[in-house]
Amino acid sequence: MAQHDSDGVKRGRASFGAFVRKPVERSETAGADAQRDPGAQQDTDARQGSLEAVTAWPDDAxxxxxxLDAYGLKGWVKIGAHADAGRGGDVLLSARRWWLQRGADRRSAKIxxxxxxxxxIVAHLAGVDDRDAAYALRGFRVFVRREDFPTLDDADEFYWVDLIGLDVVNEQSVALGKVADMIDNGVHSIMRVEYPATGKDGQPATAERLIPFVGVxxxxxxxxxxRIVVDWEADY
Incomplete structure (x- = not known):
């Protein structure tokens, strides 16, 4: 997100764009064991049977x-979120349905x-009622539909995922490229803007410029x- 501080300058905060970029540590043990042992795979499928297998995946996931792991004895799971609560992780608390994927296995779960x-973040998924069932979900990546993100209260706040792909031009209407990624340096957000260039070998290449996502x-x-308009020269 970007927001105005009291001095009127927009400050950056990590938000949903980090969800598609920042990895979290997770165990793939359950999936690996199942591949080695078909019986284990069948047992895993039985424990996950309460979750809805899906073939149609949301376009805005x-x-x-x-x-990461099971939590407690009653079917709760522990989630490593790509953003903290208050900085985008709130969606895991507010969304009533999650979409889960591990390899080719895709499921939907009511929270x-x-x-x-x-x-x-710890959560209980409908139909997952014991520790074994929760443990079998380790390694699933968690998705939420963009339409389920909490509404931002400030007009100067933005979800990173909404900025990625936007054209960047300066105040003289010179095209500077497209936002390829967002970076959080701990103080503010930075746009990583990619643009076409020519390599040292004379072949087409992709170059980048880093533009702080602050009001100045x-x-x-x-x-x-x-489109994003910035005060930035092409030769910076």
Whole structure:
């Protein structure tokens, strides 16, 4: 997100764009064991049978975390989120349905309860009623539909995922490239803008420029026009 501080300058905060970029540690043990042992795979499938297997995947699904482990004895799972609560991780608390993927296995789950627990989020998925069933979900990546993200209260706040892909131009209408990624340096967000260039061998190449996502440089963000106007020269 970017937001105005009291001095009127927009400050950056990590948000949903980090969901599609930032990895979390997760165990693939359950999936690996199942591949070695067909019987284990069948047992895993039985434990996950309460979750809905899906073939149609939402077009606006955004990865927001991964299942790290079981939590407790009653079917709760522990999620490593790609953003903290208050910085985008809130969607895991507010969304009533998650979409889960591990390899080619895709499932949908209704969320009955979710809450923060230290630097993780713990949740109960409908139909997952014991520790074994929760443990079998380790390694699933967790997605939430973009339409389920909480509404931002400030007009100067943005989800990273909505900025990626926007054209960047300067105030003289010179095209600077497209937002390929967002970076959080701990103080503010930075746009990584890619643009076509020519390599040392004379062949087409892709170059990048890093533009701080702060008010002194970012003048307007027009999501409808898919354009960001910045005070930045092409030769910076």
């Amino acid at each position: 955004v990865e927001v975390g991964a299942v 009955t309860q979710a809450k923060t627990h230290g630097d993780t 440089y970012v003048k307007t963000v027009d999501q409808a026009a898919r």
